[in-house]
Amino acid sequence: MAPVAPRSGDAIFASVERVNSELFTLTYGAIVRQLLTDLEDVDEVNKQLDQMGYNIGVRLVDEFLAKSNVSRCVDFKETAEVIAKVGFKMFLGVTASVTNWDAEGTTCSLILEDNPLVDFVELPDTCQGLYYCNILSGVIRGALEMVSMKTEVTWLRDMLRGDDAFELQVKLLKQVHEEYPYKDD
Numbered sequence: 001m002a003p004v005a006p007r008s009g010d011a012i013f014a015s016v017e018r019v020n021s022e023l024f025t026l027t028y029g030a031i032v033r034q035l036l037t038d039l040e041d042v043d044e045v046n047k048q049l050d051q052m053g054y055n056i057g058v059r060l061v062d063e064f065l066a067k068s069n070v071s072r073c074v075d076f077k078e079t080a081e082v083i084a085k086v087g088f089k090m091f092l093g094v095t096a097s098v099t100n101w102d103a104e105g106t107t108c109s110l111i112l113e114d115n116p117l118v119d120f121v122e123l124p125d126t127c128q129g130l131y132y133c134n135i136l137s138g139v140i141r142g143a144l145e146m147v148s149m150k151t152e153v154t155w156l157r158d159m160l161r162g163d164d165a166f167e168l169q170v171k172l173l174k175q176v177h178e179e180y181p182y183k184d185d
């Protein structure tokens with residue numbers, strides 16, 4: 001019998017990560033399925049997923065800031081890059097690209113070509129109006145609200161609806177600039 005070669009620490013870590021990511025994907029699918037059963041209306045499910053994401057986002061931003069060492073961004077363009085390259089990587093394991101900026105620098109698109117949330121997912125015809133990944137738009141909206149940015153986050157493209165990528169439009173509606181309450185002397 002051929003000896004069994006021990007797996008390196010890296011290989012074990014990679015396989016544990018893959019299992020965790022699959023478990024996460026399947027768990028999210030089970031949540032969406034349960035919401036569809038309970039609410040019986042895709043628009044209501046869309047709203048519920050967005051609200052769940054928002055609730056996660058307002059909490060997750062603390063973890064993000066603590067783990068990433070990201071400091072205040074100079075403008076919304078930098079914030080969008082941070083979400084796409086650092087935030088998505090940290091919580092979803094993939095990065096997004098940032099494009100389609102408007103002239104004011106307040107609206108852009110985050111493009112995801114790889115989205116682990118939709119591995120194994122195929123929507124039946126009865127779910128055509130569903131924004132399956134709506135939790136993500138809520139997470140971004142919630143997280144940004146915690147750093148004083150009110151945003152509107154909308155899906156423009158969705159591979160589960162036959163598009164060639166996932167595209168989330170992020171529109172900055174209002175930014176409250178925090179004043180330092182006293183001067184350093």
Ligand code: MYR
Pocket residue numbers: 061064070071072073074079082083087088091092136139140143144147
């Ligand atoms: C700043 O204060 O300007 C920096 C703000 C960075 C906010 C980043 C929010 C991270 C959101 C993570 C989204 C993950 C989606 C899966």
